[in-house]
Amino acid sequence: MSIDIVAFLADAIKMATPLVFAALAALMTRQAGMFNMGVEGMILCSALGAVTGAHYLGGVWAGVLCGILTGVVTGLIIAFAHLTGKTDLYLTCIAFNLAATGGTVFIMYLLTGEKSTTSGAFRSYQIPNINIPILKDIPVLGRILSGQSLLTYIAVLSVWFVWFLLKRTRVGLRIRSVGENPKAAESVGISVTKIGYISFLLCGLFAGLSGTFLSMSWVTFFMKNMVNGRGYIGLSAQNMANGSPIGSALVSLLFGATTSLATTMKSQSNFPTEFLEMIPYLATIIAIVITSIYSINKKRRIERGGK
Amino acid sequence: MAEEVLRMQGITKIYPNGFMANKDVTFGIGANEIHALVGENGAGKTTLMKILFGMEDCQQGSIFINGKEERIANPLDAIAKGVGMVHQHFMLLPSLSVAENVTLGVEPMKNGLFDYEAAVKNTQEIADKYNFKVDATAKVSTLSVGQMQKVEILKALIKGAKILILDEPTAVLTPQETEELFEQLFNLRDSGVSVIFISHKLEEVMRICSKVTVLRHGECMGTYDTKDLDETKISRLMVGRDVVLKIEKEDPKPKEAILEIRNLKRFNSFGKAVIDGVTFTVHSGEVVGIAGVEGNGQSELSEVLAGLSDFASGDVILNGKSIKGLSVRQIRDKGMAYIAEDRMVEGVAGDMSIEMNIMADRFSKKNYKKNGMFVDARKIRKETQQLIKDFEISCDGPEQPVRMLSGGNIQKVVVAREFTSGANFILANQPTRGIDVGTAEMIRKTIVRKSREEGTCTVLISADLNEVLECSDRLLVMRKGKVVAAFPKANEVSEDTLGEYMLGIREMTPEQMEGLL
Incomplete structure (x- = not known):
């Protein structure tokens, strides 16, 4: 069996893109102290929002805008329930994700009469791939890094943007302070609720981009349950990276690689497909267990009187 | 000015x-x-x-x-x-x-x-x-x-x-x-x-x-x-007592050692020693009081003895066996009963009934089972009603949720369970905090009576000076995770002297405490 390493790596980056956005989305609320499982459903809604917008408004960019808008609106729905309505965040997110799974199919059926995909009914729009001058002419590297979707490059910029926002702006500082110790933040006059809304808004932005990538770049249509756990993987990616934007992106890349590995092996070997499709999720569990054991051991050593 | x-x-x-x-x-x-x-x-x-x-x-x-x-x-x-x-x-x-x-x-x-x-x-x-x-x-x-x-x-x-x-x-x-x-x-x-x-x-x-x-x-x-x-x-x-409380009691007749704590150490998550080499023994038939300003290791000691937390080094021997690595259940089976510092957190399950709370530690025991499998509901109900009567818990009945009771009655539910569990070591941490005088008196008297009549050994941790001075036989003072003073007769210690040790104005040497630990 022969594997084209270059194609594999290029694919890994592509597969990592929605995960990076998902991780950044989860990271925004985590930095404000909220573990937002609703990212999964937000991405799903955005994926549908994007193709619908593109179809009815007749353009790629309208689609991107609608995707982002859907992400933001769904984020604010969860924020309203949790921050203003004081509901339990986990239960809200579970309910929201279930509603999103059924709701997207329902809306798709209303609009197209189809129940599994929009590919026949909606016109396909694809976000352009970008060839980067100079880079594209470098052998190997050019094939890996150039020619990716525009959103992949936006994902890279977003990592930097989130880092800058958190480290260099007042709102970023306040988001971090609320996440770390809401009482301390409140004691110096920062509104925890307001910061919560802002973080959900930014979370919605990235969830929107993640969904848009899935339905307008990875494929060019919406299909039932197409997110398939990517929101949760993004959630654990940022968790393992301890909320660091760059770390989250790197872990996402690793998960992207496992997804790509599964796809490559599917075409190259006669391993059962079901087993191969399990790889990304299995890798997530193993990675979470390892990082958790590491931090528990460290704490235990201190309590036993070690260093 | x-x-x-x-x-x-x-x-x-x-x-x-x-x-x-x-x-x-x-x-x-x-x-x-x-x-x-x-x-x-x-x-x-x-x-x-x-x-x-x-x-x-x-x-x-x-x-x-x-x-x-x-x-x-x-x-x-x-x-x-x-x-x-x-x-x-x-x-x-x-x-x-x-x-x-x-x-x-x-x-x-x-x-x-x-x-x-x-x-x-x-x-x-x-x-x-x-x-x-x-x-x-x-x-x-x-x-x-x-x-x-x-x-x-x-x-x-x-x-x-x-x-x-x-x-x-x-x-x-x-x-x-x-x-x-x-x-x-x-x-x-x-x-x-x-x-x-x-x-x-x-x-x-x-x-x-x-x-x-x-x-x-x-x-x-x-x-x-x-x-x-x-x-x-x-x-x-x-440091002063508003009302001086007196408990009539005979001198203790300590017999065999039940609880032995040997050079116990525990660290918090910052690596600071919160229990710093504590050693003492409690015998059958005596009440040992532990006084001290709060936050000097008493709560941590209580957690270790109750099996709620691990310790770094040293050992705790209960009825001849080390409790190291044992679960709370196993330690209780070895003869420990525990009146927790915060009754709503560790003492009771507030939303559950009085009956459930009183019976919580014994449902699983053989003599409360029928046909080896099912809980004997009739026997449990009968015993609960008896305990409600014995401990004078004022309530609507055994099914009333504990949360509805007053603080004193909640504590009565706790002691009804802990005093009748058959344990020979009672760990009482702030047993009368925030409850009415009548209930407090009942709890204190029961602690003393059980030690005299049934030969239980008791560790009494309390911030209430009346309580430690009057209930205890021997008295220890903890400060900064260490035992800094030991007195053979608690009711002969004046509150001024106690205050000086609690606040660190004076400290006993190991030689002075020898034989008292």
């Missing part, structure tokens, strides 16, 4: 559960003064300061700042009026830098962005002004506790605090850090900041404060010039 910058007049605070934390307290502080507020735990110092800082309301009384009556609605309001507070538990963000922590809420801005350089500069300026040696760019998580405290003080100063409240600032400091803090407090005082220094370390109060206000059981015992007082006098004002 110097001009008065703050006066709290006739402050009375009653918590919703009826506990009176402050009773008509009046005190004032002058400009350029370090004023000590002393009192035992629970004397109402922290409550009084929370009222001043706008964190609690009070029912009566008024606050005057610079002679003008002020209403302080919340901490922000307090800060705006020039009051700053350094809490016992720091309100810091460990992952952020010193400058970010200090300027949070009043961040300097440039071109719409957070101006980190200006934050560092402002922080460093104010730190240098008061001679605080702290690096504004350092991450707070890398700082020592002493430096963290400086960050807290800087947070108050940058917002313009003129009255600075320090709640037990030296409790977490090393001697060197304490010295440094004192230097800085003198600097602050000389530059016009009034400091309220809450502490129960009397030698520190004597050294740095010019005036002392003493609280006891929520009441103000007066304000004094420190030069007119000495440590013993303050200790007498602080």
Whole structure:
């Protein structure tokens, strides 16, 4: 069996893109102290929002805008329930994700009469791939890094943007302070609720981009349950990276690689497909267990009187 | 007397559960003064300061700042009026830098962005002004506790605090850090900041404060010039029994050892020793009391003995077997009963019925089973009704949820279970805190009676001096995770002497305690 390493790596980056956005989305609320499982459903809604917008408004960019808008609106729905309505965040997110799974199919059926995909009914729009001058002419590297979707490059910029926002702006500082110790933040006059809304808004932005990538770049249509756990993987990616934007992106890349590995092996070997499709999720569990054991051991050593 | 910058007049605070934390307290502080507020735990110092800082309301009384009556609605309001507070538990963000922590809420801005350089500069300026040696760019998580405290003080100063409240600032400091803090407090005082220094370390109060206000059981015992007082006098004002309680009891006849604690050590998650080499033995038929200012390792010791937490080294032997690595259930099966410090958290399941709570430890036992499998509901109901009668639990019936009962009756549910579990070692941590006198008396008498009649061994941890002095046979005093004093007969110890050991004015040598541990 022969594997084209270059194609594999290029694919890994592509597969990592929605995960990076998902991780950044989860990271925004985590930095404000909220573990937002609703990212999964937000991405799903955005994926549908994007193709619908593109179809009815007749353009790629309208689609991107609608995707982002859907992400933001769904984020604010969860924020309203949790921050203003004081509901339990986990239960809200579970309910929201279930509603999103059924709701997207329902809306798709209303609009197209189809129940599994929009590919026949909606016109396909694809976000352009970008060839980067100079880079594209470098052998190997050019094939890996150039020619990716525009959103992949936006994902890279977003990592930097989130880092800058958190480290260099007042709102970023306040988001971090609320996440770390809401009482301390409140004691110096920062509104925890307001910061919560802002973080959900930014979370919605990235969830929107993640969904848009899935339905307008990875494929060019919406299909039932197409997110398939990517929101949760993004959630654990940022968790393992301890909320660091760059770390989250790197872990996402690793998960992207496992997804790509599964796809490559599917075409190259006669391993059962079901087993191969399990790889990304299995890798997530193993990675979470390892990082958790590491931090528990460290704490235990201190309590036993070690260093 | 110097001009008065703050006066709290006739402050009375009653918590919703009826506990009176402050009773008509009046005190004032002058400009350029370090004023000590002393009192035992629970004397109402922290409550009084929370009222001043706008964190609690009070029912009566008024606050005057610079002679003008002020209403302080919340901490922000307090800060705006020039009051700053350094809490016992720091309100810091460990992952952020010193400058970010200090300027949070009043961040300097440039071109719409957070101006980190200006934050560092402002922080460093104010730190240098008061001679605080702290690096504004350092991450707070890398700082020592002493430096963290400086960050807290800087947070108050940058917002313009003129009255600075320090709640037990030296409790977490090393001697060197304490010295440094004192230097800085003198600097602050000389530059016009009034400091309220809450502490129960009397030698520190004597050294740095010019005036002392003493609280006891929520009441103000007066304000004094420190030069007119000495440590013993303050200790007498602080530690005292309002009503002297007497429990008639025969002398104990200790028999075999039941509980042996050998050189026990435990560390917290910062690596600090919270139990630091404790050794003592408790015999059948005696009650050993443990006194001490709260937070000196008693709660941690209680957790270890109850099996709720692990320990680092040493050993605990119960009825001949080590409890190391055993589950709570296994330790209970070896003969331990536990009256927890916080009954709502560890003592009962509030939403469950009285019956469920009383029977919680014995459902699984063989003699409560029918056909080897099912719970014998009839037998359980019968026993519950008997216990409700025996312990005089006033309730609607065995099915009533425990949460609906009064504090005293909830505690009766706890003791009904723990006193009848058949254990020969009873661990009682604050068994009568916050409950009515009648129930408290019943619990104390039962503890003594069980030791005399049934030969149980009891460890009684309590902040209530009446209780430890009267119920206990032998008495130990804990301070900083160590046993610092041991007395053979608790009811012959005077509260003054006890106070001196609790507050660290005196300490016994291992030789003096020999044979008493």
